[in-house]
Amino acid sequence: MMIFRRGLATATNATTMASLKKAGKVVCIGRNYADHIAELNNTRPKQPFFFLKPSSSILPPGEGPVVRPKGVDLHYEVELALILGKRIKDFDGNDDKAALDAIDSYALSIDMTARNVQNEAKKKGLPWDICKGFDTFLPVSNVINKSAIPDPHNIELYLTVNDKVQQQDSTELMLFRIPKILGDISKVMTLNPGDIILTGTPKGVGPVVPGDVMKAGIRIGGKELEEAKIEVQ
Amino acid sequence: MMIFRRGLATATNATTMASLKKAGKVVCIGRNYADHIAELNNTRPKQPFFFLKPSSSILPPGEGPVVRPKGVDLHYEVELALILGKRIKDFDGNDDKAALDAIDSYALSIDMTARNVQNEAKKKGLPWDICKGFDTFLPVSNVINKSAIPDPHNIELYLTVNDKVQQQDSTELMLFRIPKILGDISKVMTLNPGDIILTGTPKGVGPVVPGDVMKAGIRIGGKELEEAKIEVQ
Ligand SMILES: [Mg+2]
Ligand SMILES: [Mg+2]
Ligand SMILES: [Mg+2]
Structure with a gap:
C-alpha cells in the first residue's frame, strides 16, 4: 500500500477537483517520447495512438x-495532463493557437500501469483497459492554472522513488505535440469540456512496491511549480 | 451515412436519456457468446475480459x-445494456439477487466496431479504444424499465440488416452471466450509478455499408418489447 498525500503548499480547489472526478473521459497518448519507446522495446508509432x-x-x-492489485507489477508513468475547456471535433492539428485556446487548465498525473497485465494483453491482442483502469491508477496533482504554464512544450517533468530521480525530462521531447494530439483524438472522438488528456511519459518508468514513496512535480526554468506536486507514500 | 431513428412506439425519457449521455463510463464485455467467438476465430476467455x-x-x-469513418469496415454487434443504479466495488459474482438489485434499468445497444482497425490493433498489441470509440459508435434504444425484463438471461436479441435476420439469439447463451460480469469488472474498477455495461454479442456480426437499414430489438416469450426497438437507415 502506498499513501497518497496532497501537495504541501497549495490547497485543493474542491470544485475543480470534483469536476475532475466527473471527467467525461480520460484519453491517454501512448509512446510519445522516443527514449520511453526504446526502454519498453516498442515500435515508434507513425500516428499518435491512444487509450x-x-x-x-x-x-x-x-x-x-x-492500491496495488494482487500479483500486479505496478509501474509509474509521470505525465502532463490537459483539462479541456472547449468542445472540439475534427480539430486542425496544425493550429497551435486554437489548441492552446481549447485548454482550460493543467494537472500533473501518474499513469499507473499493471505492466505484467499489459504485456499479457499485448501478446494476446486484448484491450488495455484493465491494465490501465484499476481504481486509484490515476493519481493527479491539484489543478494548475493555465497561466502558470506559459508553454506546455517547455516544462520539466520529474518523478522520484524514495528520493532517487527516476524520470526527469522536458516536454519538448514529445514526439507528437499537443495540437497534433488534440487533432488526432478529436477526429475519432469528440472532446468535451472537462475531458482530460494525458500526453505521454518520458523515459525512466519502473516498478514501485508497497512502502515506496513517489514524488512527482513540474519545474519551469528550474523553478518548482508548487501546485503540481504529488507525493505518494 | 446511416440515419438512426427513434423507436416507433415509445417516447424518449429525456431526463434518463440525458443521464445516459453523461454515463461515467461504458464497460463492454468481449467474447461472451460461444458461437460469436468461433465466427471471429477468437480464443474462448477463461475470465470475462472487458474494454x-x-x-x-x-x-x-x-x-x-x-457515421462510418473513411476506410473503415463497420460491423454491428447487438447487445443487452445494463444501466446501474448502485455503486459497486469488489462485488460477489455469485450473488444473483444483489446483481439484479444493482441494475436500475436496461437498454438495447449496438456496439459498432471498426473491424479492420480492431484486427490491426490485435495484431500489433495496441489498445482497442479507437476501433470501438468513434462518435456515433454506440446506438442505444430508449431506456427500458427494469420491470419490463423480468429475467435478463432469458430474452431474445435480434438485429436485421435490410430486413434480413443477421443476429437472433437468447441471452441464456451468455458464457458469463450478469452477476459474474459485475463481479469481475468491479474487482478492477468501481461501478457507479449511471454507468453502462454491455453484456456481449451473439453470433451473426457482420458489415454494414451506407444505405443499409439496421433494425434491432428484444423479444420476450416471442413478444416484441416496443421500447427496445432501434432503427438505423
Ligand atoms: Mg502513459
Ligand atoms: Mg469514460
Ligand atoms: Mg461487443
Missing part, C-alpha cells in the same frame, strides 16, 4: 493510497 | 446518423 482510463481510476490529492 | 467505450460515442434515438 482510455475510466474516471473511476482518478485519485485526487489526499485521497490515497494507491 | 471501455467513451460516452461521447453514445447515439441516442433520433440523433443519427451512424
Whole structure:
C-alpha cells in the first residue's frame, strides 16, 4: 500500500477537483517520447495512438493510497495532463493557437500501469483497459492554472522513488505535440469540456512496491511549480 | 451515412436519456457468446475480459446518423445494456439477487466496431479504444424499465440488416452471466450509478455499408418489447 498525500503548499480547489472526478473521459497518448519507446522495446508509432482510463481510476490529492492489485507489477508513468475547456471535433492539428485556446487548465498525473497485465494483453491482442483502469491508477496533482504554464512544450517533468530521480525530462521531447494530439483524438472522438488528456511519459518508468514513496512535480526554468506536486507514500 | 431513428412506439425519457449521455463510463464485455467467438476465430476467455467505450460515442434515438469513418469496415454487434443504479466495488459474482438489485434499468445497444482497425490493433498489441470509440459508435434504444425484463438471461436479441435476420439469439447463451460480469469488472474498477455495461454479442456480426437499414430489438416469450426497438437507415 502506498499513501497518497496532497501537495504541501497549495490547497485543493474542491470544485475543480470534483469536476475532475466527473471527467467525461480520460484519453491517454501512448509512446510519445522516443527514449520511453526504446526502454519498453516498442515500435515508434507513425500516428499518435491512444487509450482510455475510466474516471473511476482518478485519485485526487489526499485521497490515497494507491492500491496495488494482487500479483500486479505496478509501474509509474509521470505525465502532463490537459483539462479541456472547449468542445472540439475534427480539430486542425496544425493550429497551435486554437489548441492552446481549447485548454482550460493543467494537472500533473501518474499513469499507473499493471505492466505484467499489459504485456499479457499485448501478446494476446486484448484491450488495455484493465491494465490501465484499476481504481486509484490515476493519481493527479491539484489543478494548475493555465497561466502558470506559459508553454506546455517547455516544462520539466520529474518523478522520484524514495528520493532517487527516476524520470526527469522536458516536454519538448514529445514526439507528437499537443495540437497534433488534440487533432488526432478529436477526429475519432469528440472532446468535451472537462475531458482530460494525458500526453505521454518520458523515459525512466519502473516498478514501485508497497512502502515506496513517489514524488512527482513540474519545474519551469528550474523553478518548482508548487501546485503540481504529488507525493505518494 | 446511416440515419438512426427513434423507436416507433415509445417516447424518449429525456431526463434518463440525458443521464445516459453523461454515463461515467461504458464497460463492454468481449467474447461472451460461444458461437460469436468461433465466427471471429477468437480464443474462448477463461475470465470475462472487458474494454471501455467513451460516452461521447453514445447515439441516442433520433440523433443519427451512424457515421462510418473513411476506410473503415463497420460491423454491428447487438447487445443487452445494463444501466446501474448502485455503486459497486469488489462485488460477489455469485450473488444473483444483489446483481439484479444493482441494475436500475436496461437498454438495447449496438456496439459498432471498426473491424479492420480492431484486427490491426490485435495484431500489433495496441489498445482497442479507437476501433470501438468513434462518435456515433454506440446506438442505444430508449431506456427500458427494469420491470419490463423480468429475467435478463432469458430474452431474445435480434438485429436485421435490410430486413434480413443477421443476429437472433437468447441471452441464456451468455458464457458469463450478469452477476459474474459485475463481479469481475468491479474487482478492477468501481461501478457507479449511471454507468453502462454491455453484456456481449451473439453470433451473426457482420458489415454494414451506407444505405443499409439496421433494425434491432428484444423479444420476450416471442413478444416484441416496443421500447427496445432501434432503427438505423
Ligand atoms: Mg502513459
Ligand atoms: Mg469514460
Ligand atoms: Mg461487443
